[in-house]
Amino acid sequence: MxxxxxxxxxxxxxxxxxxxxxxxxxxxxxxxxxxxxxxxVDTRPEEQALPVNDSVSTSDPISSIKGEFTRINAAKLTKKSYTYQCDELMKIDYYYEGKNVVKAIVDYGTVGDHYQRSEFYYKDGKLFFFYDFVEGGPACEGCDMNLEQRYYVKDDLVIRYIKNGATEKCKNCSFSQISTPYRALKAATTQDFKTAFCS
Structure with missing residues (x-):
């Protein structure tokens, strides 16, 4: 049992x-x-996947330009402002990263019946982005007289031009040392704004 x-x-x-x-x-x-x-996610370091979009693609110049534009506008920069007289009182603001100008904003003020402002962005002394805004102009009833232009630049050649939000073929497709963005950059050193902007 x-x-x-x-x-x-x-x-x-x-x-x-x-x-x-x-x-x-x-x-x-x-x-x-x-x-x-x-x-x-595999956490083994030797097989861990790289994060997506962890750096700006150097093979895509537009992405590189946008990345540098964003970086400059987020950076702590030193600002120097100057006023000068052409037809109207004008103002320019220079933004420095160390000793280098990386951004310049030219406020042309209101001349006649229109207002204009331009922004120039530089890397290693070379223009890479140019923004231009004009408001107003000859009076016309019901007209929208705003003009926004964006120039994406590589090696002084325009690689993309956007006018009022639409990509178009550029009319002025290259920049040289005598063009306004480079005259503005030179004036940061010489402070000869009349030669740069009034002539």
Whole structure:
């Protein structure tokens, strides 16, 4: 009788172990099936994926220009402002990163019936972006007299021109040392604003 009780206990124990193992295996397979549908990140350093868009693409010049534009506008820069007289009182603000001018804003003020402002962006002494805004002009009823122009520049050549939000073919497609953005840059050193802007 005692041996029968021992056999019964052993049998119950074996059945319990068998069901416990089977249940554990089923839970593992369900867990692995559910994680297969969810993307997981491998944390092993030698196989870890690089983050997407972690740097500006150097093969795409527009992305590089936009990246440098954003960087300059987020940086802590030193500002120097000057006023000068042409037909009207004008103002120019230079923004320095160290000793280098990286941005210049020329406020031409209101001349006659229109207002104009230009922004020039430089990297290593070279123009890479030019923004020009003109508001007003000859009076006309119901006219929208705003003009916004954006020039994306590489090696002094315009690689994209946007006029009032639409990409168009540029009319002035290159810049030289005698063009306004470079005269503005030179005037940061010479402070001869009349030669740069009034002639």
């Amino acid at each position: 005692r041996s029968l009780s021992l056999v019964r206990s052993a049998l119950i124990c074996a059945l319990f172990c068998l069901f416990s193992c089977k249940e554990s295996q089923e839970k593992e397979s369900v867990t692995s099936t559910s994680t297969d549908s969810v993307p997981t």
